[in-house]
Amino acid sequence: MSGIAEHNKARLGVAGLDNILVGGLARGHLYLLEGSPGTGKTTVALQFLLEGAERGEKGLYVTLSETEDELRLTARSHGWEIDDRFEIFELVPPESLLDSEQQQSLIYSSDLELGEATKAMFEAVERAKPDRIVLDSLSEIRLLAQSSLRYRRQILLLKHYFARNGATVLMLDDLTSDANDKTVHSVAHGVIRLEELAPTYGADRRRLRVLKYRGQAYRGGYHDFTIKHGGVVVFPRLVASEHRTDFDRSPLTSEIPELDALLGGGIQRGSSMLLLGPAGSGKSLLALHFARAAVARGEKAALFVFDEELGLLFQRAKAMGVDLEAMRDSGDLLVDQVDAAELSPGEFAHRVRRHVDTAQVKTVIIDSLNGYQAAMPEENSLLLHMHELLQYLNRQGTTTFVTVAQHGLVGDSMQSPVDITYLADSVMLLRYFEAAGRVRRAMSVIKKRTGMHEDTIREYRIGRTGIAIGAPLRDFHGVLRGIPTYTGDSGPLLESEEGARSDIQGERGG
Incomplete structure (x- = not known):
């Protein structure tokens, strides 16, 4: 993607961001990192300088807005000790404010000329001779310049000076003085914008976008990121x-055997299957049977649970013959409880990719898409996120099972909260129907891209031994509508399991 060799790049040391920038920042140029206060600019800047220190490069942090103590405190909050790994230069040292001979200062006195501040900055650069420079922040320089013309000239002066010194420069802008000022955009070699979104409920969501990177390909669009202990982590768009x-x-x-017959011999490796049906119809249990089969083949499976507490899931699955806890403890099943209020689409895709790439997972279950959608109600383009994720999994040879709970229980009231039937390679429809005075369940495969399948409807029962599937219901009409009409002479329905206690009801079906 890049005409610039990666060894000529200055890596930022931010997980995921260097991937988006195809290796990092081209050396010897000036870059702009902008975003509102609290979006993580200072953290990224510290990671940039610390990464340079790890590679034996000298760093200089020129601060106009924060004190050295505040910067060191920010670093310690992430477990970093700056010590002498790079130099911090306060353009207006706080102690000078107490000196009667130094009452004029860059920030606190309008009488101090911008040129004096620039001279002090240049002297610090000449003294440190850094390979990497952070200038924090441009808002203070913009206020001192007082006019857009003088501000632009000042930025151009800084650019040409730093270019002669061969340093890679990262300028920070908190957008507090003029968020619409694009002066630096035209001057900088590259521009990265950090954004923070506040949903109605749940944790803040952060995302970034590379607005410009001169002479360099990069991964465009928005990319989710988080700020954790240890720094900023970016999740490149999949x-x-x-x-x-x-x-x-x-x-x-x-x-x-009956389920495999209904599916025309099974599910093709590297395909996706949608399990669609009302609450309690057994969607989760069906998917777990495929996970158990994968483990029996010597493969690994991953289960992403949005809707259910793991203890309850393990308990009810074990009651129906699927010991999830044993498979998890053996390392064959990776179980990830997803906190619906703390997740972004990019981070979820990253979790799935991590399991597939590092643990060689070959079966993935997402339970359910309703929970995925509820976790991100204000996110746009969730279907596109899911499309890319399913396509990625398919191309890795990973078989994916996604459950979707429909609204309603029987009849024409059945509706899906989101239609992804066009995304899945196979779609299995689960239904309740009433016959012989009992509520029963029926399943049918209504789509399979990768081969033939039965066009029949089969009854199934959920009991203490798992799922039992009967012969095709050939003498019924209207099963999928919930109120069938029987036209045959003999009863093809499944016999009930011995004892009422052994007949597991809908709330235990998944």
């Missing part, structure tokens, strides 16, 4: 077309 692998597209079975 582009499925960049990830292609070769694998055997053989069919995978569920170890339930």
Whole structure:
């Protein structure tokens, strides 16, 4: 993607951001990092200088807005000790404010000329001879310049001076004095903007975008990021077309013969399956049978749970013959409880990718898409996020199962909160219906891109031994509407399991 060799880049040391920038910042140029207060600019700047120190490069942090003590406190909050790893230069040292001969200062007195501040900055650069420079922040310089013309000339002066010294410069702008001023955009070699979004409920969401990178390809669009202990972590936007692998597209079975027959022999490796049905119809349990079959084949599976507490999930699955806890403890099943109020689409995709890339997971279950949607109600383009994720998993040879709970229970009132049937390679429809005075369940496959499948409807029962699936319901009409009409002479329905206590009801079905 880049005509600039990666060894000529100054890496920022921010996980994910160097990937977006195809290796980092081209050396010897001036860059702008802008964003409102609290978006993580100072943290990124500190990581930039610390990364340079790890590579034996000299760094200089020129601060006009924060004191050295505040910077060191920020660093310690992430577990970093600056010590003498790079130099911090306060353009207006706080102690000078107490000196009667130094009452004029850059920030606190309008009488001090901007040129004096520039001279002091240049002297600090000449003394330190840094390879990397951070200037924090441009808002103070903009206020001192007082006019857009003088401000632009000042930025151009800084650019040409730093270029002669060969340093890579990161300028910070908190957008407090004039958020619409694009002066530096035209001067800088590259521009990165950090944004913070406040949803109605849940944690703040942060994202960034590279607005400009002169003479360099980069990954465009918005990328989610978080600020954690240890610094900023960026989750590059997933582009499925960049990830292609070769694998055997053989069919995978569920170890339930009737279910495999309904699916035309099983699910093809590297495909996605949507399990669609009302609450309690057994969507989760069906997906877990495929996870158990994957583990039995010697493969690893991953389960991402949005809707249910893990203890309850383990308990009810074990009651129906699927010991999730044992599979998790053996390392064959990776279980990830997703906190719906703390997640962004980019971070979720990153979690899935981490399991697939590092643990070689071959079966992924997302339970459910309703929880995924509820976790990010104010995010746009969730279907595009899911499209890229499913395409990525397919191209890695990973088989994906996604559950979606429909609104309503029976009849024509059944509706889906979101339509992703066009995204999935296979779609299985689960339904309740009433017959012989009992509420029963029926399943059918209504789509399969990767081969033939039965066009029949089969009854199934959820009991203490798991799922039992019967023969095709050939003598019924209207099963999918919930109120069928029986036209045959003999009863094809499944016999009830011995004892009422062994017949697991809908709330235990998934």
